[in-house]
Amino acid sequence: MNIFEEYGLSKGTIQILEQKGFSKPSPIQEETWPILIKNEKDLIGQSQTGSGKTAAFGIPIVENLLKNKKGKHIKAVVLCPSRELAIQVGNEINSFVGKRDISVFTIYGGQSYIKEKRKIKSGIDILVGTPGRIIDHLKNKAIDFSKIEYFVLDEADEMLNMGFIDDIEEILKNTPTEKRTILFSATMPKAIMKIATNYMQEFETIKVKSKTLTSDTVEQKYYLVKPRDKSELLYRILDIEVDFYGIVFCRTKIDVDELNRSLKQKGYNADSIHGDISQNQREKVILNFKKGYTKILIATDVAARGLDVNNLSHVINYSIPENTEDYTHRIGRTGRAGKDGIAITFVTPQDRYKINNIMRKTNSKIIKEDIPDISYIMDRQREKLIEGIGNIIDKNKFEENIDLAKELLKLDKSEIVVSSLIRLLMKDKFAERKYQDISEPKVINSKSFDDDGQARLFVAMGKSTGKSPKEIIDYICEGSGVDSKNIDDLKVLNDFSFITVNSEDSKKIIRSFYTKGDGGRPLVSKAKKKK
Structure with a gap:
C-alpha cells in the first residue's frame, strides 16, 4: 500500500504529491493529517517555518471540500501575516488542487481591489489573505464568512508580533461558531492560547520538536562576494562543479534576463523563465529543462513555482532570499529522492545579516567557502x-x-x-x-553593531503611549522609509520598546528620528549591550 493511502488521501492527491516529489509525510503532516482528515476537532500545531505545515492543513481542507462541496461561497479562510507568505501559501494550496473543481484565491494589499472583489463575487472555495486586506473587504461587505467551514491562522506568533491581534479577533467575530479552526505557530505565547480558549472548540495540540529545517541530503554553503563580481563567481562555480543541473534564483526579471544573456554569450547551456514570458515559451523552456536538454535554468521565485524536477544537483541563490520560507523552498528543490544536492548562496557584505538569520531560523549550518582561484x-x-x-x-x-x-x-x-x-x-x-580577477570583499564590523550585521535599537515608545505594536512599527517605517519586513524581533514594554534591524536600516531609522524625542533625547537610539 502507498504510504499516503494510509491517511485516507484520494488517488488524485496522491498522484499530485508523487509528481511534486513527496515520498512520505513530514513529521507535522504525520501528526495533523489523521486529525484534520477526520474533521472532528480543532487543532493547534506548533512547528517551525519550512516544516511542511501548508500541506499539513491545506491537503485535508482540499480533501474534505472535494468530498462535500456545497454552493459557490467561501468555505475556507487562511490568514497569513505578510503578502509574500499569502502568495506562497495560496500557490501551494492550489498546487494540491491540481485540475479538480476547487478554486483558490489570494488577496493582499497592492493589487487591484476591484479585481479582487469581482473574483470573490464569482465564487471562491478557499480564500488566502493578509489581515488588513481581509478587514478592508469585510468593512465594504465584499466578502461573507458566515458559511465558512475552516478558519486557518498561519504563523500566528508572527501576526501577534506585528500587532495584528485586534484584526484577527475582528475577523473571527465575522465567522460562524460551528467551523473547524486550525492554528499554526512556531512558538506558543499566552496571547495565542487566549485565542484558542476564546474561539476554538474542542482542540488538540500537536508539537513537532525543533530540528534542522533543511534536508540532510543538501550540502549548504555560501560565498561572500561583491555585487559586481556575482556573475564572475557564477562562471567559476559552473566550471568547477561536476554535472551541474540546477536552478539559479534571481530577485528580479531584469536580473534573470541579464544573467541569461551573459551565460549564453559565454557558451553555457542556459535558459530562463520569469513572469513576463508567454505561457507557450514558459512550457517550452520547462520541458527542455525537465528533459535535461537545458542544464541551467535562471528564474525568479514566482516563475519557478510549480516546477518540480527530482534530480537537480544544485540550487544557487544568486540573490539571497528575503525570508527563511523562500530559502527552504528554494533549496528543497535539490537533494530529493534520496540523492545528494548542493545549495549555494551569494552573500554581499550588506546582506550578511540575512544569512545569519537563515542559519538561526532553520537551525542549520551553512559553510562559508573561499572564492575559487583560477x-x-x-x-x-x-x-x-x-x-x-x-x-x-x-x-x-x-x-x-x-x-x-x-x-x-x-x-x-x-x-x-x-x-x-x-x-x-x-x-x-x-x-x-x-577569467576576471575577483576577491572577497573586506568586511569591517562596526563597534555599533553585532557581529551578524544586525543592530538592536531602543525606541522611546511603549504600551503607555496607547499605541499597538503594529502602530509603533508603522510609525517607524513611515518616518524612516524602512520596509516593515526588515524589522525583526519587536519587544514592547510599558515605557519603551526594542527592535532588531540590519545595520543599514538602523542608520536610516536613527538619523530619521534623531530630533523627534522628548526632552532632547532621540526617539530611537542604539540599545545598550547587556553587561
Whole structure:
C-alpha cells in the first residue's frame, strides 16, 4: 500500500504529491493529517517555518471540500501575516488542487481591489489573505464568512508580533461558531492560547520538536562576494562543479534576463523563465529543462513555482532570499529522492545579516567557502576532462571513432594531436585569460553593531503611549522609509520598546528620528549591550 493511502488521501492527491516529489509525510503532516482528515476537532500545531505545515492543513481542507462541496461561497479562510507568505501559501494550496473543481484565491494589499472583489463575487472555495486586506473587504461587505467551514491562522506568533491581534479577533467575530479552526505557530505565547480558549472548540495540540529545517541530503554553503563580481563567481562555480543541473534564483526579471544573456554569450547551456514570458515559451523552456536538454535554468521565485524536477544537483541563490520560507523552498528543490544536492548562496557584505538569520531560523549550518582561484579552476577542468574520457574508455564507447583517431595520429606526435584536438573542441575552456580577477570583499564590523550585521535599537515608545505594536512599527517605517519586513524581533514594554534591524536600516531609522524625542533625547537610539 502507498504510504499516503494510509491517511485516507484520494488517488488524485496522491498522484499530485508523487509528481511534486513527496515520498512520505513530514513529521507535522504525520501528526495533523489523521486529525484534520477526520474533521472532528480543532487543532493547534506548533512547528517551525519550512516544516511542511501548508500541506499539513491545506491537503485535508482540499480533501474534505472535494468530498462535500456545497454552493459557490467561501468555505475556507487562511490568514497569513505578510503578502509574500499569502502568495506562497495560496500557490501551494492550489498546487494540491491540481485540475479538480476547487478554486483558490489570494488577496493582499497592492493589487487591484476591484479585481479582487469581482473574483470573490464569482465564487471562491478557499480564500488566502493578509489581515488588513481581509478587514478592508469585510468593512465594504465584499466578502461573507458566515458559511465558512475552516478558519486557518498561519504563523500566528508572527501576526501577534506585528500587532495584528485586534484584526484577527475582528475577523473571527465575522465567522460562524460551528467551523473547524486550525492554528499554526512556531512558538506558543499566552496571547495565542487566549485565542484558542476564546474561539476554538474542542482542540488538540500537536508539537513537532525543533530540528534542522533543511534536508540532510543538501550540502549548504555560501560565498561572500561583491555585487559586481556575482556573475564572475557564477562562471567559476559552473566550471568547477561536476554535472551541474540546477536552478539559479534571481530577485528580479531584469536580473534573470541579464544573467541569461551573459551565460549564453559565454557558451553555457542556459535558459530562463520569469513572469513576463508567454505561457507557450514558459512550457517550452520547462520541458527542455525537465528533459535535461537545458542544464541551467535562471528564474525568479514566482516563475519557478510549480516546477518540480527530482534530480537537480544544485540550487544557487544568486540573490539571497528575503525570508527563511523562500530559502527552504528554494533549496528543497535539490537533494530529493534520496540523492545528494548542493545549495549555494551569494552573500554581499550588506546582506550578511540575512544569512545569519537563515542559519538561526532553520537551525542549520551553512559553510562559508573561499572564492575559487583560477589555478584551482584549471585543475578541476582538467580533472573533469580526464574523468570523462576515462568513463568513455571504461564503457568501451570509443569504437566508432577508432579509424578517425588513427588518421589524426598520423598528423604529428600524439601529445601535439591531442592538445590540438582539445583546443579545437574546447576552444578557450582551459585558458586562464577568460577569467576576471575577483576577491572577497573586506568586511569591517562596526563597534555599533553585532557581529551578524544586525543592530538592536531602543525606541522611546511603549504600551503607555496607547499605541499597538503594529502602530509603533508603522510609525517607524513611515518616518524612516524602512520596509516593515526588515524589522525583526519587536519587544514592547510599558515605557519603551526594542527592535532588531540590519545595520543599514538602523542608520536610516536613527538619523530619521534623531530630533523627534522628548526632552532632547532621540526617539530611537542604539540599545545598550547587556553587561
